[in-house]
Amino acid sequence: MASGIRDKVVILGMGCARFGERWDCGADDLMLEAFREATLDAGIKRDQLEAAWLGVFYDEQSVSKSALSLAMTLRLPQIPVSRVENLCATGTEALRSAAYAVASGACDIALAMGVEKLKDTGFSGLPERTKGTFEDLWQPGFTPPGAFAQLGAAYAARHGIAIDELRRAMAHVSVKSHANALHAPKAHLRKAITPEQVLSAPMIAWPLGMLDCCGVSDGAACAIVTTPEMAKSLGRRDAVTIKAMQLVASNGYELSHADWDGAYTPTTRQAAARAYAEAGVKDPVREVSIMEVHDCFSVTELVLMEDLGFSAEGRAPFDILDGRFDRDGRNPCQTDGGLKCFGHPVGASGLRMVYEVYNQLLGRAGDRQLPSPGLGLTHNLGGIPNRNISSVSLFGLKAL
Amino acid sequence: MSGIQSFGVCIPRLRMLRKTIAAAVGWVNSSLESAHGERSICNWDEDSLTMAVEAARSALPSYSSRESVRTVMLASTTLPFADRSNATVLASALSLRESILAMDVTGAQRSATSALSQALASTGDGHTLIAAADRRLARPGSDQESSYGHGGAAVVVSAEPGVAELIARHHRAADFVDHHRLTDSPFDYTLEERWVREAGWQSLVPETLHALLAEAKVEAKDITHLVIDAAPTLGRKIASLVGIGEAAIIDNLAAQCGQTGAGHPLILLASALERAKAGELVLLVGFGQGVDALLFRTTSKIGSHHAARSVAATLADRREETEYTRFLSHCGVLLVEFGMRAERDSRTAQTVAWRRHEDVYTFTGGRCTHCGTVQFPRARVCVAPSCRQMGEQEPIALAEETARIKTFTEDWLAFSPRPPLVYGNVTFGSGGNAFIEFADFAPGEAKVNDEVRFVFRLKDVDRTRGFRRYFWKAAPVRSAAVRS
Numbered sequence: 001m002a003s004g005i006r007d008k009v010v011i012l013g014m015g016c017a018r019f020g021e022r023w024d025c026g027a028d029d030l031m032l033e034a035f036r037e038a039t040l041d042a043g044i045k046r047d048q049l050e051a052a053w054l055g056v057f058y059d060e061q062s063v064s065k066s067a068l069s070l071a072m073t074l075r076l077p078q079i080p081v082s083r084v085e086n087l088c089a090t091g092t093e094a095l096r097s098a099a100y101a102v103a104s105g106a107c108d109i110a111l112a113m114g115v116e117k118l119k120d121t122g123f124s125g126l127p128e129r130t131k132g133t134f135e136d137l138w139q140p141g142f143t144p145p146g147a148f149a150q151l152g153a154a155y156a157a158r159h160g161i162a163i164d165e166l167r168r169a170m171a172h173v174s175v176k177s178h179a180n181a182l183h184a185p186k187a188h189l190r191k192a193i194t195p196e197q198v199l200s201a202p203m204i205a206w207p208l209g210m211l212d213c214c215g216v217s218d219g220a221a222c223a224i225v226t227t228p229e230m231a232k233s234l235g236r237r238d239a240v241t242i243k244a245m246q247l248v249a250s251n252g253y254e255l256s257h258a259d260w261d262g263a264y265t266p267t268t269r270q271a272a273a274r275a276y277a278e279a280g281v282k283d284p285v286r287e288v289s290i291m292e293v294h295d296c297f298s299v300t301e302l303v304l305m306e307d308l309g310f311s312a313e314g315r316a317p318f319d320i321l322d323g324r325f326d327r328d329g330r331n332p333c334q335t336d337g338g339l340k341c342f343g344h345p346v347g348a349s350g351l352r353m354v355y356e357v358y359n360q361l362l363g364r365a366g367d368r369q370l371p372s373p374g375l376g377l378t379h380n381l382g383g384i385p386n387r388n389i390s391s392v393s394l395f396g397l398k399a400l
Numbered sequence: 401m402s403g404i405q406s407f408g409v410c411i412p413r414l415r416m417l418r419k420t421i422a423a424a425v426g427w428v429n430s431s432l433e434s435a436h437g438e439r440s441i442c443n444w445d446e447d448s449l450t451m452a453v454e455a456a457r458s459a460l461p462s463y464s465s466r467e468s469v470r471t472v473m474l475a476s477t478t479l480p481f482a483d484r485s486n487a488t489v490l491a492s493a494l495s496l497r498e499s500i501l502a503m504d505v506t507g508a509q510r511s512a513t514s515a516l517s518q519a520l521a522s523t524g525d526g527h528t529l530i531a532a533a534d535r536r537l538a539r540p541g542s543d544q545e546s547s548y549g550h551g552g553a554a555v556v557v558s559a560e561p562g563v564a565e566l567i568a569r570h571h572r573a574a575d576f577v578d579h580h581r582l583t584d585s586p587f588d589y590t591l592e593e594r595w596v597r598e599a600g601w602q603s604l605v606p607e608t609l610h611a612l613l614a615e616a617k618v619e620a621k622d623i624t625h626l627v628i629d630a631a632p633t634l635g636r637k638i639a640s641l642v643g644i645g646e647a648a649i650i651d652n653l654a655a656q657c658g659q660t661g662a663g664h665p666l667i668l669l670a671s672a673l674e675r676a677k678a679g680e681l682v683l684l685v686g687f688g689q690g691v692d693a694l695l696f697r698t699t700s701k702i703g704s705h706h707a708a709r710s711v712a713a714t715l716a717d718r719r720e721e722t723e724y725t726r727f728l729s730h731c732g733v734l735l736v737e738f739g740m741r742a743e744r745d746s747r748t749a750q751t752v753a754w755r756r757h758e759d760v761y762t763f764t765g766g767r768c769t770h771c772g773t774v775q776f777p778r779a780r781v782c783v784a785p786s787c788r789q790m791g792e793q794e795p796i797a798l799a800e801e802t803a804r805i806k807t808f809t810e811d812w813l814a815f816s817p818r819p820p821l822v823y824g825n826v827t828f829g830s831g832g833n834a835f836i837e838f839a840d841f842a843p844g845e846a847k848v849n850d851e852v853r854f855v856f857r858l859k860d861v862d863r864t865r866g867f868r869r870y871f872w873k874a875a876p877v878r879s880a881a882v883r884s
Contacts, residue, residue, distance in 0.1 A: 128741055128743070128815075130745070133751075133752040134749075134759075136746070137759075138759065138760055138859075141816070142811065142821075142823060145813055146809045146811030146814055146821065146823065150807040150808065150824060151807070153848050154807035154848070157849070202812075203810075203812055204812055205814075206820075207809075252779065256777070256779070257773070257783050257785075257832070258828070258831045258832055262807040386825070386835045
């Protein structure tokens with residue numbers, strides 16, 4: 001069996017643009033904002049980069065095809081630059097590509113950039129797009145909230161929980177993330193809310209109300225990765241290393257097979273099992289100190305707590321209401337506000353999650369700093385429950 | 401002699417009370433105030449083609465009952481496509497054999513009775529399906545807006561006497577312009593009612609019926625069922641002019657659904673045949689720039705005919721549409737702002753639509769030849785985790801299956817001409833999952849584990865290129881439940 005990339009890749013520096021409705025910025029401004037911070041953090045110069053990956057989903061909205069926008073915006077030194085795309089897991093894919101390049105020895109220093117300029121559509125929510133020439137002929141004309149709302153009715157049916165009770169737990173997910181984002185200066189939505197506000201918000205896609213949905217934001221985030229040896233030669237003593245990166249793509253089971261009940265994401269369960277094995281995690285509840293998961297909608301985060309092994313089957317609503325995933329709970333989740341409040345510029349989100357874990361592990365998280373976190377987890381879910389890409393990554397601090 | 405083998409009808413579930421119309425536009429036409437009853441209206445995703453499919457499914461409920469169909473005629477004055485064989489889409493939706501003759505019959509309100517007559521006169525091997533439906537538009541405030549309805553019917557005929565044997569037929573062509581509509585015009589232009597009644601109906605119809613009865617050597621008083629798509633007073637007048645008893649006149653269903661266009665005589669025929677006993681004479685009249693008259697005698701098989709849904713059950717399966725402006729919007733008469741999401745480009749890749757036409761039009765899934773797992777869409781490799789067999793899957797027609805709702809949502813953000821867009825995952829009776837749009841569910845109506853059936857509906861309208869694409873949707877199974 002392959003040995004994996006555990007501790008073979010070090011994050012040398014990271015940057016993250018302020019997320020939000022950046023009417024004044026294009027994708028190039030956002031990338032540059034994140035890149036400046038990352039190079040300062042890494043203590044390297046642009047010309048030391050040997051390869052780069054750009055993650056962007058809605059290329060037609062802003063940067064067009066290929067990774068030329070990254071190469072040209074940053075004036076990269078004529079190096080291999082590629083664009084990757086894997087739905088909402090795109091940012092994670094950029095990092096995975098850069099990490100694999102470093103772990104393989106193909107290069108010493110690589111850049112992973114994720115960016116999305118979503119607010120140039122002229123309307124709220126994600127842009128409309130074709131789902132494929134055949135898919136358009138039969139798939140519902142769904143929106144992301146509607147596609148994820150399917151988890152709600154299915155979860156309630158599977159566990160015999162009343163929708164109103166489920167919605168109360170979902171509301172707590174949003175309330176918690178809003179509370180956390182108050183302490184995240186770069187977050188998009190920084191306003192405390194109450195459960196009553198969540199429950200009385202306009203319905204978007206039953207059972208998801210407006211405050212069950214994450215922000216649609218502009219933003220960029222990036223990471224510069226290298227080998228432990230190179231990091232040491234650059235003077236680093238402690239560094240954040242990648243403990244595991246696993247990614248699972250649906251194979252059609254959720255779309256076509258009767259056995260899937262719609263109440264969980266099989267891809268996340270598989271990716272988590274592999275990531276825990278790669279990182280040597282036996283008990284995530286005890287070993288993972290911080291997690292940033294794909295909370296595109298409140299019900300998604302709820303279901304993920306079971307898929308990632310933090311709640312027993314059918315217990316997530318109760319664990320959520322008990323405060324288990326609050327910032328002062330046993331397994332803090334979305335300490336920066338998550339997709340919900342930090343925002344969700346699709347291609348940047350996976351790297352934004354890593355940015356939070358990275359800063360927490362290095363003790364740089366300011367007001368929201370957790371006391372001595374040990375292991376951090378990020379989880380990306382691209383697509384919709386019926387067909388998705390799920391990634392689970394783990395990060396830790398290591399003495400070089 | 402040739403005869404009718406089976407029949408079925410489709411009346412859209414939505415109904416609008418005439419007093420709702422009067423309340424909205426009575427100010428322009430005071431005669432609307434006295435209108436009573438209700439009319440049927442198409443949902444946004446129903447049109448003449450989808451209603452014809454539904455009526456034909458009622459007449460031919462099982463795939464086995466469709467195997468002997470050799471000819472399909474689709475009669476309507478409101479076919480969605482002026483140049484694309486609508487009847488061929490109908491044939492695909494019904495999963496009929498590829499070697500059939502499919503034709504559209506159009507141009508007059510008697511298109512359906514003319515098609516029926518021609519089909520009965522030219523029966524060869526196998527059966528002929530005559531489906532007819534209309535979704536006529538009317539100007540807001542017009543009498544027609546209130547009196548029209550949307551609906552359709554289907555009749556299957558063959559060389560056998562079936563449930564009702566053709567005794568005689570007679571035709572009269574007369575360019576009597578009681579109303580007209582140009583090919584590119586949305587609305588009818590209607591002439592003075594008294595002239596239409598007195599110079600048209602009361603003259604042309606009795607002449608034709610007299611000729612028919614003389615030819616058939618049948619006494620007018622022996623007619624048990626007079627199927628005439630006319631208002632009661634006009635129907636009585638014609639009956640008396642011909643010598644047919646008043647009791648023979650079939651209710652024209654004006655109060656329940658309105659006058660539904662070319663298919664209406666066949667809806668009334670179905671209504672007559674449902675109540676007819678063996679050995680009775682049924683006289684069918686079609687009117688529109690002339691007259692079609694067809695005389696049938698019911699056979700001993702009449703009692704054993706069961707459409708998937710009776711006319712009465714179809715009429716009973718109703719939901720009131722209370723929003724007059726939504727009705728106008730569905731008709732395309734009121735241009736509502738649906739927001740930027742409605743700008744989505746619904747271009748159809750016709751290459752793909754043709755390559756996958758069985759999946760899309762016939763709703764064909766795949767059954768793994770190795771493990772038997774049913775899956776939609778049909779795939780090259782089996783979806784069952786324990787199987788993964790490669791190669792061709794056996795086609796399985798899913799349109800006539802029922803399914804259960806696994807999960808769903810009511811999406812107020814997605815574009816729909818009738819928000820919310822309701823969709824979800826359903827599990828077929830034979831296994832397999834479909835992520836699919838729902839039809840005819842009101843907000844709050846769908847529940848996990850509810851049984852659904854599938855209906856052929858409009859999926860998207862491409863206004864840029866003038867194309868409509870169709871697919872199957874999950875609908876409440878109630879219509880089958882009221883089968884009694």
